[in-house]
Amino acid sequence: MGEKVLMKGNEAIAEAAILAGCRHFFGYPITPQNEIPEYMSRRMPEVGGVFLQAESEVAGSNMVYGAACAGARVMTTSSSPGISLMQEAISYMAGAELPCVLVNIVRGGPGLGGIQGSQADYFQATKGGGHGDYKLIVLAPSSVQELMDLTITAFDLADMYRNPVMILGDAILGQMMEPVILKERPKQDLPPKTWATVGAKMRPKNVITSLSLDPVKLEKHNLRLAEKYKRVADEQVRYKTYMADDAETLLVAYGTCARIAQAAVDIARERGLKVGLFRPISLWPFPYDALQLTAQESLRVLVVEMSLGQMIEDVRLAILDSKPVCFYGRTGGMTPTPREVLDEIEKIVEEGI
Amino acid sequence: MKQVFGRPDALTDVPTHYCPGCTHGIIHRLVAEVIDELGVRERTIGISPVGCAVLAYDYFNCDFVEASHGRAPAVATGIKRVLPDSVVFCYQGDGDLASIGAAEIVHAATRGEKITVIFVNNAIYGMTGGQMAPTTLPGQRTTTSPRGRDVESAGYPIRVAELLSSLSGVAYIARVSATSPANVTKAKRAVRKAFEMQIDGKGFSLVEFLSTCPINWGMSPLEAMKWVDEKMSLYYPLGDYTQVPEVG
CATH class of the missing domain: 3.40.50.920 (Rossmann fold)
Structure with a gap:
C-alpha cells in the first residue's frame, strides 16, 4: 500500500472498487467506459469476486439491485445512454434504500450522441433521473487520484446511508492516465446489514420492496427518506x-x-x-x-x-x-x-x- | 394424534387477495410445500413480480424481494451470485415474464443461472384489468383486443416452455396446470424437481403453470378450469420440455 502507479482513470475506478471490498460487478459494454468491465473481468476472479456481463444495462442494474438485497458491496458502470436505461433500477434502489455504487463516464448527448467527454448528465444525476421523490449522492472527481479516492468513499457512503451513490466522471477523466497512490482504506464504522435478504434463519423474514399501496404509508416513507437526505446534506458536502x-x-x-x-x-x-x-x-x-x-x-x-x-x-x-x-x-x-x-x-x- | 394436513411453514397465516377461482393460491401452496419438504425455507429468497402476485412476499414465509416489471430473473441472478448456497426462486406472470421481461428470462436461462422460475400463465394481464398478454390465445377477447386477438396485427402467443427449452443452460422445464387433483399432483412433482435441479447445481429450471383468470375471462371458476383444459392446453400442451441440447 502507498504504492504509486500510473493508471488510466477507468482502471483506477475498477481497482478502487476492489480496494473498497466490492466483489460483485455487473455491467454492459459501452464506450467510453469499457476499460472498467474489461479490468473487472480480469481482476474479479483473482480476488474471488464475481464479474458478470449482463444482457443490457436494464438487466445489469437489476442484478445490482439483487446483489445489494443480498448485502453485497456492488457496482455497475456505464455511460450516458446506458445510465438512462438504468433509471428504473436506480429509482427502485433509492426507494428500497439499497446501497450500491454507480459510475457514469459521461459522453455527449442527447440520444446516442457521441463518445467524447461531456457534463450534460448533471440534471439527470442530481435532479432525479428516474421517477419519484429521491436523491442520489453524486460525487464529481477531477483527477485519476480522485476517481480512486471518491470511488472508495462512495462505497462507504452507500452503506452508511443505505443509498445509491453515483460517481459522475466523463470520457476525458475515464481515458486519461495519471499517477495514483494506492492507499489503505480507512476503517469505517458502518451499520450491519440486518435488513438484507440472505435467508430467514433464526429471525423473522426480511422483505425488500419499494411498493406501498397505502398513500399514507408511502408519504411517511418518503418523509423518512427526506430526513435521511437532509442528514446527508448536513454531513457530506464536499468542495x-x-x-x-x-x-x-x-x-x-x-x-x-x-x-x-x-x-x-x-x-x-x-x-x-x-x-x-x-x-x-x-x-x-x-x-x-x-x-x-x-x-x-x-x-x-x-x-x-x-x-x-x-x-x-x-x-x-x-x-x-x-x-x-x-x-x-x-x-x-x-x-x-x-x-x-x-x-x-x-x-x-x-x-x- | 398425528396431523396429516396443515399450512406449510413457508406460507404465512394471512388471507390472500387473489380472486375466487384463480389458481395462484394453489400454486403458492405447492411451492411452499416443496420448500418445506426440501427443508430449505431458511435459505430461500423469493422474488415477486409486478402483476397479480406482486404481494407474494406477504404470503410466503421466507425472505423476499419485490422486483421491477419483468426483471425478476436479473434480480435473482444478483442474489444468487452473492449467495451461491441459497435457494432463489422467481414467481412471475405472463406479462411480466414473456413480454416486458423477455430478455431477462432468456438470458438467465441461457446463462444457466441456478434459480427456479414459477411462471404463471393465465393468458391475460390480470392486475391491470384484463388487457391482451403475450400469451393471449388467437381470437381471445381482452380489453385491448375487444374483437379477439387478431394474429395478423397482434402476432401470435409465445410458447415460453418450448422457447426456453432450446437453450443450453436449461436443466429442467415443465408445463403443468392446477385444474384437477391429478394435475395438482403432477404439478407438485414438477415444482419439486425444479427446486432439486437448482439445489443440485444443475442449472436453470422453470415450471410454467397454465392458470385461470375467471374475472377477466368473464367466466365462472368452473368454466375457467374447463377453458384451461379444453382451450389453453391445446395451444400450450402440458408436459416435460427439458431437452438440454448437446454442446458440439
Whole structure:
C-alpha cells in the first residue's frame, strides 16, 4: 500500500472498487467506459469476486439491485445512454434504500450522441433521473487520484446511508492516465446489514420492496427518506477552492472543467486579474452555503461547464441573485480550452459585469 | 394424534387477495410445500413480480424481494451470485415474464443461472384489468383486443416452455396446470424437481403453470378450469420440455 502507479482513470475506478471490498460487478459494454468491465473481468476472479456481463444495462442494474438485497458491496458502470436505461433500477434502489455504487463516464448527448467527454448528465444525476421523490449522492472527481479516492468513499457512503451513490466522471477523466497512490482504506464504522435478504434463519423474514399501496404509508416513507437526505446534506458536502479568497471573478466548475478553469485562473493571475475557482466535489448535496460564502467578496461568478448550462441553476440558487452569474460552456463532446475561458473572463471584466 | 394436513411453514397465516377461482393460491401452496419438504425455507429468497402476485412476499414465509416489471430473473441472478448456497426462486406472470421481461428470462436461462422460475400463465394481464398478454390465445377477447386477438396485427402467443427449452443452460422445464387433483399432483412433482435441479447445481429450471383468470375471462371458476383444459392446453400442451441440447 502507498504504492504509486500510473493508471488510466477507468482502471483506477475498477481497482478502487476492489480496494473498497466490492466483489460483485455487473455491467454492459459501452464506450467510453469499457476499460472498467474489461479490468473487472480480469481482476474479479483473482480476488474471488464475481464479474458478470449482463444482457443490457436494464438487466445489469437489476442484478445490482439483487446483489445489494443480498448485502453485497456492488457496482455497475456505464455511460450516458446506458445510465438512462438504468433509471428504473436506480429509482427502485433509492426507494428500497439499497446501497450500491454507480459510475457514469459521461459522453455527449442527447440520444446516442457521441463518445467524447461531456457534463450534460448533471440534471439527470442530481435532479432525479428516474421517477419519484429521491436523491442520489453524486460525487464529481477531477483527477485519476480522485476517481480512486471518491470511488472508495462512495462505497462507504452507500452503506452508511443505505443509498445509491453515483460517481459522475466523463470520457476525458475515464481515458486519461495519471499517477495514483494506492492507499489503505480507512476503517469505517458502518451499520450491519440486518435488513438484507440472505435467508430467514433464526429471525423473522426480511422483505425488500419499494411498493406501498397505502398513500399514507408511502408519504411517511418518503418523509423518512427526506430526513435521511437532509442528514446527508448536513454531513457530506464536499468542495475545494483555488485562489478564491481575493477573487473578483469567481469561476465555478467541477470535474474536467475544473481542471481547465484552474489553468485559466493561473493564466489570469499572471495577467494581474483576480480570478479564483470554486469546485463542487459533491454535486448532490450541492455546496450551496460554502459557495455563497466564498462568492461573498467577489464581483461576479462565471460558471464553466461541458454542457449548455446545467449546474448554473444550482449556482444561481446559492448566489441568490446577489451578483451576476455568467456562463461559458461547450456542448456535444467539445471541451473548452483554458484560453477560451480566459477570453470569457476578460470579456466580462471588460464589460464591467 | 398425528396431523396429516396443515399450512406449510413457508406460507404465512394471512388471507390472500387473489380472486375466487384463480389458481395462484394453489400454486403458492405447492411451492411452499416443496420448500418445506426440501427443508430449505431458511435459505430461500423469493422474488415477486409486478402483476397479480406482486404481494407474494406477504404470503410466503421466507425472505423476499419485490422486483421491477419483468426483471425478476436479473434480480435473482444478483442474489444468487452473492449467495451461491441459497435457494432463489422467481414467481412471475405472463406479462411480466414473456413480454416486458423477455430478455431477462432468456438470458438467465441461457446463462444457466441456478434459480427456479414459477411462471404463471393465465393468458391475460390480470392486475391491470384484463388487457391482451403475450400469451393471449388467437381470437381471445381482452380489453385491448375487444374483437379477439387478431394474429395478423397482434402476432401470435409465445410458447415460453418450448422457447426456453432450446437453450443450453436449461436443466429442467415443465408445463403443468392446477385444474384437477391429478394435475395438482403432477404439478407438485414438477415444482419439486425444479427446486432439486437448482439445489443440485444443475442449472436453470422453470415450471410454467397454465392458470385461470375467471374475472377477466368473464367466466365462472368452473368454466375457467374447463377453458384451461379444453382451450389453453391445446395451444400450450402440458408436459416435460427439458431437452438440454448437446454442446458440439
